[in-house]
Amino acid sequence: MFWFWALILFILFANSLRSYIKISNLKDKLRFKDNKIRSLESDLHNAEMRIESLKSQGESRSSSKSKKAGRATGVHYDDYSVLQARKIDGKYYQPIKDMEENGHPFYKKKVVITGEFEDYPDRNDLAELIWSFGADLDTTVNHRTDFLIIGEDHGPRKYKNAQKFGVKIIDEVDLRKILE
Incomplete structure (x- = not known):
């Protein structure tokens, strides 16, 4: 037990x-x-x-900041929706295939757009125009970039990289001349 x-x-x-x-x-x-x-x-x-x-x-x-940029958008830059509105539509980052030679300076060139433009408040309008000439739009500046189109309040890093890589920098005045 x-x-x-x-x-x-x-x-x-x-x-x-x-x-x-x-x-x-x-x-x-x-x-x-x-x-x-x-x-x-x-x-x-x-x-x-x-x-x-x-x-x-x-x-x-x-x-x-300059009041001009604030007037163009109506809000401050720290507003996320404003930054989103400044983005270029993704369809313009694909070059037009089988486009015939048109002799335009942007034809088959790598182009980056930065800043705000008086003539093109919506950057998609400018992107579409340059894209229609046969340009290959991009978001970053590197050694393969041919042109940097700068507007007011442009990105300082893109400008610095354009100088570093010897990229041709086009401001809004020069852009008007090219597009005439």
Whole structure:
């Protein structure tokens, strides 16, 4: 009878030990997830602080920017919808296939457009016109770029890269002459 009770006690002890180990493992998992949540909350807080910082920088920059650019769009540059509206439609980044030689300076040339244009408030209009002459439009300036067409408030990096790679830079006045 002694062995029977000893076996019962052993089974109870083993079950309680197994339960203790499971509880311990669950506590470790919970602690890990709690730390993960704290880390994510901290990352979120840092991101929110960065956004606030960028907004305040954008407000101070936009108030010091030229009023002409603000009048053209009616809103500040930090407005995402304005930046989206300035994007060129993706269909113009594919050159026209089987186009006959037309003798235009933009024919079969890699062209990048940057900035705002008085004659073309919607950059898609300018992109479509240049594309119709057989140009291959692109978004970045590199050693294969032939022309950089710059408007007001153009991208400083694109301008710097154009100078670095010896790309011909065309402003709005020169563009009018070419398109006449």
